[in-house]
Structures are given as structure tokens and as C-alpha cells.
Amino acid sequence: MTKVGVYICTCSAVRDVIDVDRLAEEVKKIEGVEVVKFIRSCYELDEIIKDLQEKRVERVVIAGCSPRYVLEIARERITSAVPDISPLWIEVAPIREHAAWAFRDDKQRAFEAALTYIKAYVARVKAAPHIPKEREVERVRRVLIIGGGIAGLTAAVDVADMGIEAVVVEKRPYVGGKVVQLARYFPKLCPPYCGIEFILGRLRARANPLIKIYTNAQVLEISGSPGRFKARIRINPRYVDPERCTACGKCSEVCPAEAPNEFDFGLSKRKAIYLPHELAWPYAHVVDPNACLEIKNPGSCGKCLEVCSTGAINLKEQPREVEVEAASVIVATGWEPYDATRLEHLGYGKYPGVVTNVQMERILAPNGPTKGELLVPGTGKKPKKIVFIQCAGQRDENHLPYCSAICCAATLKQAITIAERNPDVQIYIFYIDIRAFGLYELFYKEASKYPNIFFIRGRAWRVEQDPATGELVVHAEDTILGRKVVARADMVVLAVGMVPSLRYEPPAWYKSGVGRSWEQELLKIPRHQYFVESDYICFPMETKRTGVYACGCAMWPMDVQTAVSTAHGAAMRATSIVLGKARTEYSYLTDPNLITIDTIKCTQCKRCTEECPFDVYSFDERGYPKPDPLKCRRCGICVGACPAVALSLPYHNTDLVMSMIKSVEIKSDKTQIIVFACLNDAYPSLDIALRKGGRMPPEVELVIPVPCIGSVNMRWIADTLSLGIDGILLLGCRSGEAEAKQQCHFIRGPDLERTRIENLRETLQKMMIEPERVKLVEVTLEDYNKVIDVIKDFVDFIKKIGLNPMKQFAGGGYFGGGYTF
Amino acid sequence: MTTEVEYLDITRLHDEELYKAFLSRYGVDFKACMQCATCVSVCPLSDVCPGMPRLDMLLVGLGLFEEVARRLSPWICDQCMECSRHCPRKANPAKVMAALREYLTARYDVTGILMRVLKSKARKETRR
Ligand SMILES: Cc1cc2nc3c(=O)[nH]c(=O)nc-3n(C[C@H](O)[C@H](O)[C@H](O)COP(=O)(O)OP(=O)(O)OC[C@H]3O[C@@H](n4cnc5c(N)ncnc54)[C@H](O)[C@@H]3O)c2cc1C
Ligand code: SF4
Ligand code: SF4
Ligand code: SF4
Ligand code: SF4
Numbered sequence: 001m002t003k004v005g006v007y008i009c010t011c012s013a014v015r016d017v018i019d020v021d022r023l024a025e026e027v028k029k030i031e032g033v034e035v036v037k038f039i040r041s042c043y044e045l046d047e048i049i050k051d052l053q054e055k056r057v058e059r060v061v062i063a064g065c066s067p068r069y070v071l072e073i074a075r076e077r078i079t080s081a082v083p084d085i086s087p088l089w090i091e092v093a094p095i096r097e098h099a100a101w102a103f104r105d106d107k108q109r110a111f112e113a114a115l116t117y118i119k120a121y122v123a124r125v126k127a128a129p130h131i132p133k134e135r136e137v138e139r140v141r142r143v144l145i146i147g148g149g150i151a152g153l154t155a156a157v158d159v160a161d162m163g164i165e166a167v168v169v170e171k172r173p174y175v176g177g178k179v180v181q182l183a184r185y186f187p188k189l190c191p192p193y194c195g196i197e198f199i200l201g202r203l204r205a206r207a208n209p210l211i212k213i214y215t216n217a218q219v220l221e222i223s224g225s226p227g228r229f230k231a232r233i234r235i236n237p238r239y240v241d242p243e244r245c246t247a248c249g250k251c252s253e254v255c256p257a258e259a260p261n262e263f264d265f266g267l268s269k270r271k272a273i274y275l276p277h278e279l280a281w282p283y284a285h286v287v288d289p290n291a292c293l294e295i296k297n298p299g300s301c302g303k304c305l306e307v308c309s310t311g312a313i314n315l316k317e318q319p320r321e322v323e324v325e326a327a328s329v330i331v332a333t334g335w336e337p338y339d340a341t342r343l344e345h346l347g348y349g350k351y352p353g354v355v356t357n358v359q360m361e362r363i364l365a366p367n368g369p370t371k372g373e374l375l376v377p378g379t380g381k382k383p384k385k386i387v388f389i390q391c392a393g394q395r396d397e398n399h400l401p402y403c404s405a406i407c408c409a410a411t412l413k414q415a416i417t418i419a420e421r422n423p424d425v426q427i428y429i430f431y432i433d434i435r436a437f438g439l440y441e442l443f444y445k446e447a448s449k450y451p452n453i454f455f456i457r458g459r460a461w462r463v464e465q466d467p468a469t470g471e472l473v474v475h476a477e478d479t480i481l482g483r484k485v486v487a488r489a490d491m492v493v494l495a496v497g498m499v500p501s502l503r504y505e506p507p508a509w510y511k512s513g514v515g516r517s518w519e520q521e522l523l524k525i526p527r528h529q530y531f532v533e534s535d536y537i538c539f540p541m542e543t544k545r546t547g548v549y550a551c552g553c554a555m556w557p558m559d560v561q562t563a564v565s566t567a568h569g570a571a572m573r574a575t576s577i578v579l580g581k582a583r584t585e586y587s588y589l590t591d592p593n594l595i596t597i598d599t600i601k602c603t604q605c606k607r608c609t610e611e612c613p614f615d616v617y618s619f620d621e622r623g624y625p626k627p628d629p630l631k632c633r634r635c636g637i638c639v640g641a642c643p644a645v646a647l648s649l650p651y652h653n654t655d656l657v658m659s660m661i662k663s664v665e666i667k668s669d670k671t672q673i674i675v676f677a678c679l680n681d682a683y684p685s686l687d688i689a690l691r692k693g694g695r696m697p698p699e700v701e702l703v704i705p706v707p708c709i710g711s712v713n714m715r716w717i718a719d720t721l722s723l724g725i726d727g728i729l730l731l732g733c734r735s736g737e738a739e740a741k742q743q744c745h746f747i748r749g750p751d752l753e754r755t756r757i758e759n760l761r762e763t764l765q766k767m768m769i770e771p772e773r774v775k776l777v778e779v780t781l782e783d784y785n786k787v788i789d790v791i792k793d794f795v796d797f798i799k800k801i802g803l804n805p806m807k808q809f810a811g812g813g814y815f816g817g818g819y820t821f
Numbered sequence: 822m823t824t825e826v827e828y829l830d831i832t833r834l835h836d837e838e839l840y841k842a843f844l845s846r847y848g849v850d851f852k853a854c855m856q857c858a859t860c861v862s863v864c865p866l867s868d869v870c871p872g873m874p875r876l877d878m879l880l881v882g883l884g885l886f887e888e889v890a891r892r893l894s895p896w897i898c899d900q901c902m903e904c905s906r907h908c909p910r911k912a913n914p915a916k917v918m919a920a921l922r923e924y925l926t927a928r929y930d931v932t933g934i935l936m937r938v939l940k941s942k943a944r945k946e947t948r949r
Contacts, residue, residue, distance in 0.1 A: 385832055428832070445910065449849045451841075454883055456831065457856065480856055480879055481829070488832040 004122050005035035005057030009042050009064030009096070017100040017110045026115050027063075030122050042070040042092070049081045059089040059125040063118050066687045067092040067705070068679075079133045088128035088651055093121040097687055098703055102696035109698045116664060120702055123659040131650045134581070135592045137630065139227040141165060143574045144326035146219055147501075149177020150560055151552025151567040152332030153199050158571035160210040164578055167324050168213045169233055174280040175200075175213060177334050179560060181263060181277075183364035183372075186413035186559075187443040193279050195560070200281050215282060220321070222329065222509045225630040226547025226577055227589050231324045231509070237317035239287035239295075240273070244312035247275055247283050251304035251313065259291035261369075264362045265337075267355075267377060268369035273304050273313070278367055287315065328547045328577040330570045331507070335498035335553035338393045338400055346392060346494055347463035352378025353472050354463060354492045356392075357407060360414050374422055376491050383425060383490035387474045388415060389460040390431040392494035404497030405557040408435045411495050412447040419450040427453045428487045430460040430476050456485065463492055498557040510545070513618030513628070514609040534614075535745050541570045544614055544747070546588050546631040549573045593650045594629040595638065601646035608638035608647055611710075613747040635746035636711030640753065645715050652707055657716055664701050666724040668807050671699045671799050673727045674720060675791065676712050679705040680745060681781045682731030688784040696788065697795040701725070709733070709776065710749025714760045721769050724807040727798035729791060730757075730776040743780055750778060770801055831883055839924070840884035842940045847920050854878040854912040860904035870894040874904055874914040881917060890928060895921035 006027050010020050024036045035057050037047060042064035051057045062074060075087040099113035143159045145152045148170030156166035168175070179185075179192040203211060216236045224230040257272035272291035275284075293301040294315050305313050337358045340348040347354040353376050355363070362368040363375070376383050388411045393399035408431070415427045427450075434455070436444035447453055458476040466473050471488040478485045534542035541549045551570035552563040580587045595616070597608075602624055609617040609625050614633050620626040627638070627647075636652045645654045661674060677683040683705045690696070706712055709732025717728055734743035735750035744750055754776055761771035775797075777790050858875050867873045873894035880889045889895070898918040905915040927935035 426832070426835070445853050445855075448855070449852050451844050451849055451852070454831075456883075475828070478829070478831075481876070484828045485831050486828045488830070 002032055002059055002126050003034040003057045004030075004032045004059045004061060004125060005037070005048065005051050006030075006033055006061045006063060006118055006122065007037050007039045007048055008118075009040070009062065010038045011041055011064070011096070013096050014064065014100045014114075017104050017107055018095070018114050019107075019111060023111065023114055023118075027118055030119055032126055033122060039064075043073065045074060045077050048074075049078055052078065052082045052085060058085075059128070061091050061093055061118060061121045061125055063093045063095045063114065063121075065092070065096045066094045066683075068684060068687060086128065086130040087133060088131060089125055091121045091125045091128075093117040097690045098696070101690040102694075102700075103698065104693075105695065106698065113701075116701055119663040120660040120704075123663040124656050127655040127659040129650050131592045133592065134587075134590050135594075137227050137589045139327045139578050139589065140325045141578055142167060142324070142326045143328050143330060143571075143578070144169070144219075144222075144229065144231050144324060145330045145332055146507075147177070147332035147334055147552070147554065148172075148175035148213060148215070149332060149334045149552060149563075150179045150195070150199070151334065151554075151563040151570075152177070152330070153203070154564050154567035155330050155332060155551060155571040155574070156211050156213075157199065157202050158568055159575055162571075162575050162579070163210075164575055165209065166211050167326065168211070169217045169219050169231075170213065170215045171218050172276070173216050173238060173286040174276045174282065175215065176279070176281070178358075180279060181265075181358070181361060181365070183361045183366075183368070184413065184417065186409045187440060189413065189416070192560075196279060200279075203281075214322070216286070219507075219509045221511070223511075224325075225628050227327050227630055229326050229329060229547065231326060231329075233322050233324060234319055235322065236319050237287075237289070238284070239289070239292075239313060239315050239317050240285045241312045241314065242282040242284035244310045245284035245308075246310060246312075247285060248309075249275065249285075250307040250309070251285055254303040254307050256301065256303065257291045257293050259288055264369045265356070265359045267359055267362055284312070287313070328549065328574040330567075330574050331502075331543070331548065331550040331554050332552045332567065332570070333501040333505075333507075333554045335557065336501050336504050338496040338499050340392070340494055340496050342399065343393055343494060343496075345462050346389060346460070347465075347472065347492065348494060351463070351465055351472060351492075352376070353383075353490055354494065357388075357410055357414065357493055357495045360493045361410075364414060364417050374418060374425070379490075381490070382422075385426045385428070385487070385489040386418065386491045386493060387460070387472070387487050387489040388427065388429045388493045388495060389463075389474065390429065390434075390495045391459060392496050394495075394497040395432065400497045400499065402497075402557070403435060405435070405437075406559045407495040407497060409440045409443060409559065411493070412436065412440075412443055414493065415453050416447050416450065419447075419452050423452060425452060428456055428474075428489070429453065430456045430458055430474065430487075432457070432459050456487070458485070498553055500554055500556070502554060510548075512615050514606075514615070514625075516615060534747070536740075538745060541566060541573050546614060546616075546633060547574075547577050588633060589630055591634065593634055595627045595632045595634075595647060595649055597625060597627060598646045598648070599624045601644045602642075603644050603646075605643060607641045607643060611641040611748075611752055612638050633746065634707060635749065636707045637746060637749055637752060640708075640711040640713045640756070642713065643715070645713055649707075652711055654713065654716065657704060657706075657713075658719065660702065660704060661716070661720050661723065661725070664725070666807060668724075669803075671726045671795065671803065672724070673697075673700045673729060673791075673795055673798065674725050675700060675703040675729045675731060676706050676709065677703055677731045677779075678709045678733055678749070679707055681733045681743070682709075682779040682787065685779055685781050685784045685787050686731075689787050692784065694784075694788040697792050699726075699795045699798075700791060708744065708746045708749035710744070710746065710752045712753060714756050714763075717757075717760065717774055718763060718767070721764065721773060721804060722767065722806050722809075724804055724809070726801075726804040726807075727773045727794060728775075729794045730774070731779040731787070731790070732776060733780055734778045750776065768805055772801060773798060773804065829885075829888075831885065834887055835884040836886045837884065838940065839886045843881065843884075843920065843924070846939070847916065851878060851912045851914070851917050852882050853910040854882060854908075854914070855910055857909060859907050859909060860914045863903045863907045865901060865903065866894075866897055866899070870897060874898065874918050877921060878912065878914055878917060881921065886924070889921060890925060894918065895925050898922065 071092045095114040103110035142165040145168045159166040182192045220232040251273045252271045255271040258269045260266045261268045261270040366372040460476040462475040474487045549570040551566035616631045732750040736742040737748045737751045764771045861867045870893045
């Protein structure tokens with residue numbers, strides 16, 4: 001027989017309403033309760049620790065404030081002092097909020113409520129399993145970073161700073177990403193090379209085992225669990241040994257083969273063997289196998305081999321694969337410019353004078369195709385008039401429905417650069433609105449003061465060529481003048497938007513344990529067309545895969561300073577997988593609360609694998625769902641999903657919840673309501689409401705906190721109704737998964753719960769129970785002024801329906817305790 | 822081209838000479854106008870001449886002097902300075918309105934002397 005000790009807080013908030021002496025007398029009668037004592041405040045734990053140490057009690061219920069204030073502190077202090085106690089053997093019954101305050105005008109009801117809560121929590125601690133305080137997991141001290149742009153490199157340096165190894169996989173032959181292709185940075189108008197050189201300096205200084213960079217490489221597959229992922233990496237041949245190549249350039253001089261230069265976005269040509277750019281790192285030449293004559297047709301060339309004095313070139317080099325273990329992964333794959341050939345109406349691809357903003361960066365760059373001189377591609381002439389077209393595809397449902405965030409600032413930068421260098425060139429900027437957020441507003445103002453920069457508010461919708469003059473004619477409506485206007489120019493720059501690279505090159509390595517496609521998983525939400533959506537406000541760097549983080553433009557369009565900031569954030573999250581401790585908020589790995597499946601009950605229906613928002617499941621060899629506890633975020637949604645109640649979390653499962661409900665005495669002549677409340681929103685909202693003087697309707701028997709409203713199993717609901725409870729109210733956060741409006745930190749809890757309740761209707765009807773007795777209401781933390789009314793409305797509604805017909809079998813004689821479907 | 826009839830050809834109608842002259846006499850600060858229309862809201866005469874003085878700011882900023890010449894606003898502005906007091910960008914619209922009246926006066930001076938004076942003041946350095 002388990003010995004339970006109940007410690008009743010006698011602070012004035014409780015004592016003013018509840019006769020604690022009488023309460024203690026009643027509590028002593030509860031089965032299993034061995035010790036009942038008074039404490040002066042919920043934080044007075046010495047007596048409790050002593051009783052546990054001296055084995056007078058084994059489990060503890062503190063009857064006092066809301067568990068939100070007390071529970072974690074009590075568990076931490078008690079488990080530190082009493083070694084082998086399970087933290088789940090300590091519970092807090094909220095008799096201050098849910099009895100004394102909830103019924104402050106009705107002392108008798110308050111007294112009953114206090115007793116009900118204490119009984120429920122005594123039942124709960126008795127049913128709670130033993131778990132250790134925290135768990136040891138083996139974690140590799142290494143972080144894998146995919147993408148070596150400014151974000152990926154920043155993250156690598158950060159990770160190394162924390163004494164953890166960083167492995168960077170970059171698909172291009174050099175690191176630095178897009179910023180090395182930019183002419184200058186807004187708003188300082190400084191050279192991007194400067195910042196890159198700074199980082200490279202740190203990388204070189206750290207030419208130590210802590211940072212390993214694979215260029216020309218790609219991740220093929222990632223398997224395993226957070227803490228110990230296994231990545232298969234393919235390293236494509238460079239054909240030049242960077243350790244021997246001195247970048248003397250002799251090979252390029254003799255190479256006869258040419259190809260479009262991707263570094264200049266096709267505005268120039270390069271040789272088949274080439275140095276990607278002046279500050280390329282590794283500082284070594286590379287061979288383009290699609291252009292090299294010798295590789296395509298052995299024996300046909302080989303000129304470079306003859307001139308290379310260090311013997312660095314090996315045109316027979318083969319791809320190789322390496323395997324890397326890492327505790328966590330950072331996705332820093334950045335962006336690609338939107339495909340401007342899809343903007344036919346704006347003349348791209350038709351008129352050589354129409355270029356994109358990224359091409360303009362190259363035209364203005366000192367190492368660009370024209371060495372920084374402003375010349376019109378095609379004609380090679382100096383332009384007199386240039387038109388910039390903002391939102392060239394952005395904010396357009398036919399192209400990119402979002403704002404690319406930086407193109408206004410990028411255009412301002414390019415316009416200033418041109419205006420400064422060429423005072424006689426006129427620059428017209430067509431815009432919908434100039435989105436120069438934050439301090440970039442000053443930059444906008446600065447640009448507008450240039451005599452040769454003009455702003456036209458209106459979206460340019462067509463670019464044509466005047467056959468008479470050869471000028472490019474841009475059509476728009478000036479929305480300020482309310483008139484259609486045209487502007488004639490020699491050059492048109494399309495400010496195209498940024499598209500996360502993942503869209504053009506889907507992450508093949510991002511495999512789901514149960515075969516969900518990454519698009520299905522990740523592209524479903526329109527707001528987050530791409531990667532991050534675990535919760536883009538509260539945990540922006542987290543993806544839905546535990547241990548996989550994102551930063552930079554892989555998340556969404558952003559400027560360099562934000563890319564760098566998010567990289568710091570992602571590095572911090574990724575290293576917390578290595579260094580994190582249990583009982584911090586995100587210790588998914590060391591948290592001992594493991595999800596477990598009872599394969600005897602499981603019918604292999606696969607609901608859990610479909611409903612788990614974090615793709616925790618795969619299948620074992622017998623076809624049973626196999627949760628990977630290291631990926632689990634402890635939402636309990638699968639616990640709520642399983643029709644066979646086969647899943648449990650130590651702190652949230654059928655035994656715990658049903659033991660609480662079954663402890664409620666069924667009264668044949670009274671309406672009785674049970675409320676489930678999301679621990680993150682509805683429950684605190686109630687705490688606030690009750691503190692502010694909210695009065696609970698007397699019909700409410702218990703408010704049970706749950707990790708997520710989606711963790712409430714329909715079986716519990718049906719059983720509770722079959723016991724004779726008259727109504728069940730579920731309070732969860734705002735739903736809206738499909739539109740990314742959901743407030744649930746576990747993405748889809750309320751959405752799933754709503755569907756389940758809908759599906760439960762039929763079962764309830766068969767049981768002759770009105771389905772309306774179950775209701776889900778969305779209540780968020782800010783709703784404390786109305787949460788009580790929500791409950792009252794529900795109670796009134798249930799009273800109109802009348803008493804639950806099941807009450808006649810009260811006590812569970814007929815259905816109770818058995819499972820109803 | 823037919824477009825010239827329906828469309829306002831902002832690049833062809835841009836009067837570079839006058840624009841430069843205007844900038845060198847009055848500076849570039851007025852170009853900071855962001856078309857917020859605060860000035861219109863506070864101008865006591867904007868009921869008489871809609872968009873005053875914001876539209877004038879826009880047209881001068883684009884160098885569209887022909888278009889400005891069609892407007893009543895430069896003639897009726899009584900220099901109460903309300904617009905300049907409230908302009909969030911300190912673009913000083915009242916000063917521009919005064920300048921425009923000066924320009925229009927010169928424009929209708931049949932002797933052409935005033936216009937010559939106006940343009941002669943154009944200095945080489947026009948930037949900021
Ligand atoms: C026209 C224009 C001008 C801009 N000007 C400025 C400016 O002046 N100031 C400013 O602050 N911002 C500017 N930006 C924004 C700036 O370019 C981005 O903020 C910055 O590039 C983001 O860095 P990143 O590391 O996230 O992405 P990227 O620079 O795109 O780097 C990503 C890296 O990952 C690699 N990669 C991609 N996919 C894979 C894969 N599957 N496997 C391995 N490696 C992969 C890529 O090769 C690349 O090296 C401008 C943007 C545009 C479009
Ligand atoms: S508790 Fe949540 S995260 Fe964990 S396995 Fe279940 S549904 Fe997935
Ligand atoms: S939901 Fe339950 S019964 Fe269905 S597969 Fe998962 S564990 Fe098995
Ligand atoms: S002049 Fe000043 S107040 Fe008037 S629209 Fe321009 S910025 Fe606004
Ligand atoms: S100064 Fe002229 S334009 Fe400005 S508010 Fe007064 S009347 Fe209107």
C-alpha cells in the first residue's frame with residue numbers, strides 16, 4: 001500500500017474560505033493517505049522532505065497554489081534531497097485557485113472542491129510511475145552545418161567557439177555564399193569582401209580540428225537521432241588539389257574551353273578551369289566537368305596538365321563519400337534569385353537591357369563583368385536612363401506571394417551607387433511601397449535626396465521596346481497622380497525576390513520516418529513556404545525535426561545582419577543539443593519523460609504516426625510504430641490520438657487522467673462538469689481569472705491541465721461520460737494549422753482535437769449520449785477576462801440538455817472503467 | 822506614338838534644364854518628400870486646389886514643369902507656412918510653392934528676362 005502524505009497550505013488565501021481543520025479530518029479518510037499536515041506556505045518543504053527521508057510517506061500532494069507556481073520548485077528541491085523518489089510522485093492540488101478563489105462566496109462548495117482536488121491528486125500520485133530525475137544520453141560533440149554562406153560560416157565559428165566541432169558542407173567550390181557576389185552592402189556601402197575576409201581570418205586562425213569544411217559537397221542522407229545523427233556526404237571532384245594549387249592562373253590562360261560564368265549570373269564567361277573569384281576559399285582553381293574537353297572526351301586536350309608546375313591537377317579524380325556523425329544539424333542553405341525568365345511581361349530574356357538586381361550587383365562590382373563600369377549588356381553602351389522595377393514577381397500570387405524584405409534596400413543601394421558614380425544618369429524607381437524597415441528609412445531618405453533618383457509609385461506592368469528609338473518603354477500607373485505613365489530607359493533592372501534554395505533544390509536528406517514528403521510536411525503552410533515552422537514566432541530557428549535548426553535565408557528572406565543574428569541563434573540551439581541539461585525548457589534529449597508504446601494494445605492503425613507533428617515515428621520490423629524518444633517534444637498528441645490507448649508519457653497517460661476523473665464522486669441529482677485545459681494557455685488564463693475574482697460555476701468538478709489540448713484521448717472522454725459526468729469542456733489554443741494562424745506551440749493540437757471530437761459524435765450517439773456534451777473552445781492566455789464566461793455558457797448549455805442518462809449507472813457499474821469502443 | 826496621347830511620358834516631359842536650375846536655387850532637400858500628404862491635410866487652401874502642395878512637390882521632384890504650370894496652387898498659396906511646419910521630412914513645401922510662383926511669373930514674363938535670371942543662377946554643383 002502506497003503511503004501518501006498530504007500537506008495543506010494554510011496561507012490566508014486558503015484559510016479565509018476553507019475550514020482547514022475540517023478539511024484535514026476529511027483528507028485523513030482518503031484511502032492511502034497516511035500523513036496530513038499543515039504548512040504555512042507551499043514553499044515550506046522541510047517537513048515534507050523529512051517525512052520522505054524517514055519513510056513515513058512515499059508520495060506527496062501539496063494542497064495549495066496553482067501547480068504552475070509551485071510544482072517544479074517542489075519537485076526540484078525534493079528530488080535533490082530524497083534521491084530515489086520519482087518527480088512524478090510529487091503533485092500540487094490547486095486548492096487556492098480552484099477551490100478557495102473559485103468559490104469564494106460559497107464556503108461549503110469551496111470546501112467540497114478542495115476535497116475533490118485533493119482526492120484527485122492523491123489518486124494521481126498513486127498511479128504515477130517511477131522515472132529518474134534526468135537521463136544520460138550519449139551525444140556526439142559535433143554539429144553539421146549545411147551551406148557555407150555568411151550564415152553557415154557564422155554558425156560554424158560560433159559552434160567552434162563553444163568547443164564543439166563544426167562540419168560545414170558547401171555545394172559550391174568556395175564558401176561565402178551570395179554575399180561575395182554583391183557589389184557593396186547597404187546601408188554602409190562597404191565591400192562585402194571585408195566581412196567575409198574577417199570570417200575567413202577566424203576560420204584560418206582556427207585551422208584546427210574544430211572546423212572542417214567540405215566544398216563541392218552535398219549531404220545525401222541523414223539518419224539516426226538527435227544527439228547522434230549520421231550523415232552521408234558526397235564530395236564531388238574538384239579536379240585540382242587545393243593543397244598544391246597556388247592559384248597562379250597558368251592553367252586558365254591555356255584552357256581553350258569556355259562556359260557562362262555563374263559567379264556573374266551569366267553576364268560573362270569563364271574557362272573550364274578557373275578560380276571562382278578573387279577571395280575564393282579554398283584559394284584554388286576548380287574544373288567544371290561539363291565544360292572541360294579532356295573530361296568529356298579523354299585525350300582531346302589536357303593543356304592545363306602541361307602548364308601546372310605543382311602537379312595539382314587530376315582530371316581523373318572521382319567523387320567520394322564520407323560519413324559524419326553529428327548531434328545536431330543547421331540548415332543554412334540560403335537563397336536563389338527568382339527565375340526572371342518567368343517575368344516575360346517585363347521583357348527579361350527578350351531585351352538584353354533588362355537585367356535582374358543580382359546581375360546589377362555584378363555590374364557594379366569592381367570584379368564584375370565590366371570591372372564596375374556601368375554598361376548596358378548587349379550594346380555595351382553607357383546608359384542615360386535606368387528604370388528599377390520593384391516587386392518584380394514579389395507580392396504576386398502568380399509568382400512569389402510574399403515580400404522579399406530586402407529588395408527595396410538593395411535597389412536604394414544600387415541607385416545610390418549609380419547616382420554617385422554617374423551624376424548624369426537618371427534613375428527612376430517604380431514601386432508599390434518602399435519597404436525600408438527600421439533604420440533603413442534613413443537610407444531611403446538619403447536616396448530620395450539625390451537629384452537624379454526619382455520615385456514613381458505604381459507597379460510597372462509591361463516593358464516594351466520602342467521600335468523607332470530602341471528605347472525600353474516601361475508602363476505603369478502613377479497611383480499618386482492617378483494617371484498612366486511611361487518611362488523610357490536604356491536599361492531596366494528587375495528587383496526580383498529571394499527564393500529559399502530548398503525550393504529549387506529539395507533536401508533529399510530530409511527523410512520522414514513514416515514516408516511523409518518534405519513538401520507535404522513543410523510546404524503545406526502558405527506563410528512558411530519553406531522550412532521553419534515549428535513555431536515561427538516563439539522558436540524561429542527550430543524546424544519540425546528535433547535537432548535540426550535553420551538560419552539565414554533558408555528561413556525566409558532577410559538581410560545580412562539578420563542572417564548573422566539567426567546564425568548565432570541556430571548555433572546556440574544546435575549546441576544546446578550537445579550541452580543541454582534536463583529540466584531546462586528544451587532538453588528534449590535528457591528529459592526522462594519518454595514516450596512509450598504498448599504493442600499488446602496497438603492495432604497498427606498508424607494514427608499516431610500521422611498525427612505526431614514532429615515526425616517522431618518510424619516502424620519496427622513487425623510493423624508497429626516505433627517512436628524515437630529523442631525526437632519527441634512531449635506534446636502528448638499521439639497519446640491523445642491512439643484509439644487503443646496504447647501510448648503513454650510518464651506524466652500524461654490514461655492511468656493518470658482517468659484516476660483523477662474516477663476519484664470524482666458521481667452525484668445522481670447534480671450537473672457535473674470536467675474541464676481539460678492546455679497547460680500553456682487556458683490553464684494560466686484561468687489562474688489569472690480566478691486571482692482577479694472570477695467565480696467558477698459550482699457545477700465544475702475538476703480542471704485538469706494537459707500538455708496540449710490535442711493530447712486528450714477520445715477514449716477518456718467517452719469513459720468520463722459513461723461514468724456519469726454531464727459535460728466535458730476542452731480549452732485549447734487557437735487552431736488554424738492550414739493558414740499558419742495556429743497558436744498551438746505543437747502546431748496542430750486544437751486542429752486535431754476538433755476533428756477527433758467530430759468523429760466521436762457517432763460513438764456517443766450509439767451510447768445514447770448527446771454529442772454536444774463535449775465541446776472544444778479556443779481560449780488563449782489573454783482571454784482571462786472571458787474564460788469564466790466560456791465555462792458558464794457551457795454549464796448553462798449542459799443544464800439545458802439535462803442530466804447525463806448514464807448517471808443511473810453511476811459509479812461505473814455498467815460501463816465505467818471498461819472501455820466503451 | 823499613340824502612347825504620348827494617353828500616357829504621361831515622365832522621361833520625355835522631364836525638363837532637365839529647369840530642374841537643374843530649380844535644384845541649384847533651392848537645394849535638394851525638398852526631394853525628401855515621401856508623399857505622405859500631411860501638408861495637404863493642414864493646408865487651408867487644399868480644398869480649393871486638391872492635392873496642394875503635395876502634388877506640386879511630386880511634379881517638381883520629377884522635373885515635370887509643364888504639368889505644374891497647369892496648376893492653380895502656386896498662385897493661390899498664401900505662404901501661411903502650415904505645411905512646412907508639419908512636414909515630417911522637413912521638405913519645406915511652402916518654400917517650393919514660393920519658388921514655383923517665382924518660376925511661373927518668369928514663365929509668363931513675355932520679355933523673357935525673368936526666366937533668364939532664373940536659369941542663370943544655376944550653379945554647376947547641384948548635388949545636395
Ligand atoms: C540583389 C540583392 C542585394 C542584396 N544586397 C544586400 C546588402 O547590400 N546588404 C545586406 O545586408 N543584404 C543584402 N542582400 C541579402 C543577402 O544576400 C542575404 O542576406 C545573404 O546572402 C544571406 O546569407 P545566407 O548565408 O543565408 O545565404 P547564401 O548567401 O545564399 O548562402 C547559402 C550557401 O549555401 C550553399 N548551399 C545551398 N544549398 C546547398 C545544399 N543543398 N548543400 C550544400 N550547400 C548548399 C550555397 O551554395 C551558399 O554558399 C541582398 C540580396 C539581393 C537579392
Ligand atoms: S508526445 Fe508529441 S512529439 Fe512525442 S511522439 Fe507523441 S505526438 Fe510526437
Ligand atoms: S495510434 Fe495506437 S493503435 Fe494506432 S498505431 Fe499508434 S499506437 Fe498503434
Ligand atoms: S511635403 Fe512633407 S508633408 Fe507634404 S507629402 Fe511631402 S513629406 Fe508629406
Ligand atoms: S504655405 Fe501655402 S501650401 Fe503651405 S499650407 Fe500654407 S497655403 Fe498651403
